[in-house]
Amino acid sequence: MTSLSWVESSGGPLIVMHRSELRTWWGAFGPQQDRDIPSSGKTDYARACDIETEIGVLGLAAPQILVMGEEPDRTTARIDGTTIFLLRWRAATSEVTLMSDFENLSANLTFEPAGTFETDAGEHLMFDAANVGWQPGNSLRIDLGATRYAIGTALLLTDQTELLVHRLVPT
Numbered sequence: 493m494t495s496l497s498w499v500e501s502s503g504g505p506l507i508v509m510h511r512s513e514l515r516t517w518w519g520a521f522g523p524q525q526d527r528d529i530p531s532s533g534k535t536d537y538a539r540a541c542d543i544e545t546e547i548g549v550l551g552l553a554a555p556q557i558l559v560m561g562e563e564p565d566r567t568t569a570r571i572d573g574t575t576i577f578l579l580r581w582r583a584a585t586s587e588v589t590l591m592s593d594f595e596n597l598s599a600n601l602t603f604e605p606a607g608t609f610e611t612d613a614g615e616h617l618m619f620d621a622a623n624v625g626w627q628p629g630n631s632l633r634i635d636l637g638a639t640r641y642a643i644g645t646a647l648l649l650t651d652q653t654e655l656l657v658h659r660l661v662p663t
Contacts, residue, residue: 495587499632501564501620505540507550508558508578508634509625511615517557517625540621546645547578547606547658554610554639559621565656567618569634570594574662576634576641578618582654593653603644603659610640638662 499506509517520537534542539550543561550557560567565580577598584590616636619628641660648655 496568496570496591497632498566498568498581499618499620499630500566502622503564504537505543505559505561505564505621506567506618507540507560507621508616508618510555510612511617512612513555513557514617514625514628519620519624520622521624537622545606546656547643549607549609555612556610558609558611560658563656567632569618569632571634574637576636576660578658578660580656580658582656584653584655589652590655593648593650594655594657597648597650598657601646601648601657603646603657606643606645606658608640608663609643609660611636613637613639636660 518536520535522535540559543559546560546562548559548561550559560578560580565582567578567580570577570579579594581590613636616634617628617631618634619631623629640663642663644659646657648657
């Protein structure tokens with residue numbers, strides 16, 4: 493099994509946003525610049541921190557920004573056809589154990605609906621919401637082929653693994 497690329501934050505949420513919008517993300521360093529949301533005087537990072545659920549979106553129109561809140565989990569993406577899985581490592585003895593449990597048990601997960609994500613098709617980056625978009629630091633490229641996704645969330649829990657799984661399914 494090959495090692496995956498994982499993204500970690502400095503303690504806050506991770507975000508996924510379309511590459512074309514990276515220049516508009518000021519992270520913790522300036523006021524929000526999203527043209528679809530009235531100015532609140534908050535930084536983009538503070539707006540991402542306001543998402544009080546495990547996953548949510550910022551923006552009123554595409555391309556929205558996907559925010560993974562609550563815990564600063566080490567996260568990666570897996571693609572299965574047109575479905576995207578965002579895997580948030582909560583606990584495991586190793587990456588091999590974590591991914592083995594995911595591969596063996598993911599078909600049995602029950603995903604709870606968690607909203608929709610509207611974006612533009614193409615290249616997206618996952619990175620720490622505290623960073624500015626044009627210098628995202630530790631990041632992961634994710635190519636999304638659709639413009640609208642249903643979001644589902646499930647917890648994979650075994651004796652050795654705790655993995656929060658977000659599933660993005662094109663609609």
